[in-house]
Amino acid sequence: MKDNKNLLEIKNLSIHYVTEDGTVRAVEDMCLEIGSGETLGLVGETGAGKTTTALGIMQLIPNPPGKLVNGEILFEGEDLLKKTQAELRKIRGNKISMIFQDPMTSLNPVMTVGEQIAEVVKLHQKVNATEAIERAKLMLEKVGIPGGRVKDYPHQFSGGMRQRVVIAIALACNPTLLIADEPTTALDVTIQAQVLDLMKNLKDEFNTSMIMITHDLGVVAEVCDKVAIMYAGNVIEYTDVKRLYTSPKHPYTVGLFGSIPDIKEDEDRLKPIKGLMPDPTNIPSGCPFHPRCPKAMGICSQQKPKNIEIETGHFVKCLLYENPK
Amino acid sequence: MQERLLEVRNLKKHFSTKKGMLHAVDGVNFFINKGETLGLVGESGCGKSTTGRVVLRLLEATEGEIIFEGKDILQYNKQQQREMRKEMQIVFQDPFASLNPRMTISEIIAEPLVVNKVFSSKVDMQKRVKELMETVGLAERLINAYPHELDGGRRQRIGIARALALKPKFIVQDEPVSALDVSIQAQILNLMADLQDEFGLTYLFISHDLSVVKHVSDRIAVMYLGKIVELSDYSSMFNNPLHPYTQALLSAIPIPRIDIKRERIILEGDVPSPINPPEGCRFYGRCRYRQDICKNKTPELKDMGNDKYVACHFTNNLKPATV
Numbered sequence: 001m002k003d004n005k006n007l008l009e010i011k012n013l014s015i016h017y018v019t020e021d022g023t024v025r026a027v028e029d030m031c032l033e034i035g036s037g038e039t040l041g042l043v044g045e046t047g048a049g050k051t052t053t054a055l056g057i058m059q060l061i062p063n064p065p066g067k068l069v070n071g072e073i074l075f076e077g078e079d080l081l082k083k084t085q086a087e088l089r090k091i092r093g094n095k096i097s098m099i100f101q102d103p104m105t106s107l108n109p110v111m112t113v114g115e116q117i118a119e120v121v122k123l124h125q126k127v128n129a130t131e132a133i134e135r136a137k138l139m140l141e142k143v144g145i146p147g148g149r150v151k152d153y154p155h156q157f158s159g160g161m162r163q164r165v166v167i168a169i170a171l172a173c174n175p176t177l178l179i180a181d182e183p184t185t186a187l188d189v190t191i192q193a194q195v196l197d198l199m200k201n202l203k204d205e206f207n208t209s210m211i212m213i214t215h216d217l218g219v220v221a222e223v224c225d226k227v228a229i230m231y232a233g234n235v236i237e238y239t240d241v242k243r244l245y246t247s248p249k250h251p252y253t254v255g256l257f258g259s260i261p262d263i264k265e266d267e268d269r270l271k272p273i274k275g276l277m278p279d280p281t282n283i284p285s286g287c288p289f290h291p292r293c294p295k296a297m298g299i300c301s302q303q304k305p306k307n308i309e310i311e312t313g314h315f316v317k318c319l320l321y322e323n324p325k
Numbered sequence: 326m327q328e329r330l331l332e333v334r335n336l337k338k339h340f341s342t343k344k345g346m347l348h349a350v351d352g353v354n355f356f357i358n359k360g361e362t363l364g365l366v367g368e369s370g371c372g373k374s375t376t377g378r379v380v381l382r383l384l385e386a387t388e389g390e391i392i393f394e395g396k397d398i399l400q401y402n403k404q405q406q407r408e409m410r411k412e413m414q415i416v417f418q419d420p421f422a423s424l425n426p427r428m429t430i431s432e433i434i435a436e437p438l439v440v441n442k443v444f445s446s447k448v449d450m451q452k453r454v455k456e457l458m459e460t461v462g463l464a465e466r467l468i469n470a471y472p473h474e475l476d477g478g479r480r481q482r483i484g485i486a487r488a489l490a491l492k493p494k495f496i497v498q499d500e501p502v503s504a505l506d507v508s509i510q511a512q513i514l515n516l517m518a519d520l521q522d523e524f525g526l527t528y529l530f531i532s533h534d535l536s537v538v539k540h541v542s543d544r545i546a547v548m549y550l551g552k553i554v555e556l557s558d559y560s561s562m563f564n565n566p567l568h569p570y571t572q573a574l575l576s577a578i579p580i581p582r583i584d585i586k587r588e589r590i591i592l593e594g595d596v597p598s599p600i601n602p603p604e605g606c607r608f609y610g611r612c613r614y615r616q617d618i619c620k621n622k623t624p625e626l627k628d629m630g631n632d633k634y635v636a637c638h639f640t641n642n643l644k645p646a647t648v
Contacts, residue, residue: 046506159369161595189368190574216581242583245583256508261540272509276478
């Protein structure tokens with residue numbers, strides 16, 4: 001319908017890790033779309049497969065043990081999985097770039113921040129060293145750091161400032177898609193507010209599409225247009241922000257909301273999801289959530305739920321919504 | 326009148342570093358009533374964990390008084406301290422680093438019992454360990470397992486069982502859920518609330534997560550650079566914050582709802598260094614209401630009535646600074 005408008009389309013993507021303990025189905029049969037200028041939130045707990053999805057799009061899955069077993073990743077209409085390594089290098093850091101979670105470890109401690117920003121620019125654009133450094137200064141100012149600090153090393157910056165440098169590197173070549181993997185998790189709330197604000201402004205300025213990986217539903221409410229909730233490698237609910245927050249459908253999504261203390265209201269007890277995340281090498285049969293699901297039926301342990309569009313643009317993987325009576 | 330279990334007066338902890346004196350905790354005053362939870366919030370480096378440790382004498386205070394059940398514990402000798410530790414326990418933040426990887430779960434939980442020679446017979450001790458495991462919701466079959474075999478939520482349950490072993494009255498909870506996923510976090514928070522009801526425990530709950538703190542606390546203290554800037558009961562803290570830092574902190578929390586629109590106060594800059602802090606309000610550099618007096622005079626924690634305390638020169642009378 002709006003095929004030509006989508007910047008990124010993921011079709012039936014499956015990624016497995018083959019280990020001695022068995023096969024980990026890190027991502028299973030994933031279908032997602034991101035339009036131009038849109039922000040998609042990818043939400044889930046530890047081990048849900050969020051980061052693997054991001055690395056899959058960037059083609060950075062360590063192989064072995066990781067393997068893209070199935071699917072297509074269409075970026076600007078072309079399948080990234082069919083590209084050669086040389087072609088991919090031209091895309092990474094240029095058209096698609098990534099912000100990693102930990103600003104303490106994603107910068108090189110023995111290079112100045114200016115050199116680190118200039119490195120990307122030199123790699124992808126036909127500029128000389130002086131022009132690249134100029135561009136680095138400009139990017140630093142864009143993210144709110146004085147251009148004069150271009151010759152400083154990462155250890156001379158605070159955590160929030162370092163994350164700004166990482167953002168400057170990611171945006172240096174004006175990417176069309178930005179993948180942010182928990183960009184504010186390591187930061188304090190007031191600094192997180194600064195960084196989120198900055199990312200929103202820059203995204204609007206450059207009209208960048210973004211995939212925001214996070215476990216914080218508060219951050220999603222603030223910056224995202226669409227949300228995909230992941231559980232044990234599956235996208236179990238996928239819709240726009242408004243519908244997810246006003247009428248969540250999947251029992252896991254409902255459980256997640258029940259687990260968060262509500263700052264606006266008083267509640268005596270939280271309503272946690274019972275049990276634990278399943279062992280990734282031994283995912284329960286049928287619906288992977290059924291052992292923890294308060295609404296589980298007999299059939300849930302036998303049949304894998306299909307991805308159903310319960311209303312336009314609202315997808316749920318749950319047997320409750322299959323063949324409604 | 327409620328009974329005060331713990332009272333801290335003018336508590337200071339300074340660390341000597343190469344660059345100068347680091348004022349981690351700088352003149353903190355608060356009290357905790359019996360059976361109550363006091364939440365201590367603040368950002369990294371504000372001194373909240375140091376406060377928690379100094380209160381238990383895991384770190385020696387530089388100055389001040391810590392009154393526990395009417396006696397200043399800073400005056401205690403080694404023997405008295407050992408007795409005191411039975412009453413005061415701690416649950417640590419990182420359930421991966423706070424358990425000895427070479428000890429089994431029963432050894433970890435029994436350690437405080439062994440150290441304090443509580444039981445003379447092994448059978449009795451095993452019985453107590455099993456009882457504790459049941460209290461915190463650990464299956465008995467895990468008794469001989471090692472920490473690495475368990476997930477974060479279960480490890481934190483071990484930490485809680487260990488803290489409960491000597492039947493303490495007071496527990497410092499130092500970010501007990503921040504390393505856990507939300508669904509597990511909720512389970513642990515519920516467990517801690519149940520234990521508090523069952524054993525009449527008093528908590529000092531340290532966290533950087535304001536929604537968690539609000540959920541568990543009766544009263545909340547907000548710290549900034551070694552000082553308490555605001556202290557009040559939780560509803561007044563959230564509905565009517567008076568200190569500019571508290572206001573900014575509350576407005577910065579991402580709320581997982583889309584029906585609430587609010588004004589966001591974005592603070593400039595970072596938290597300044599706690600090494601040799603200058604005279605004046607610690608928040609001066611980032612405050613949007615700052616005046617000349619704030620630079621020169623340190624505001625004291627003032628009683629605003631109704632058990633609300635604020636450290637700001639312009640409480641109730643904040644006007645944006647003309648910069």
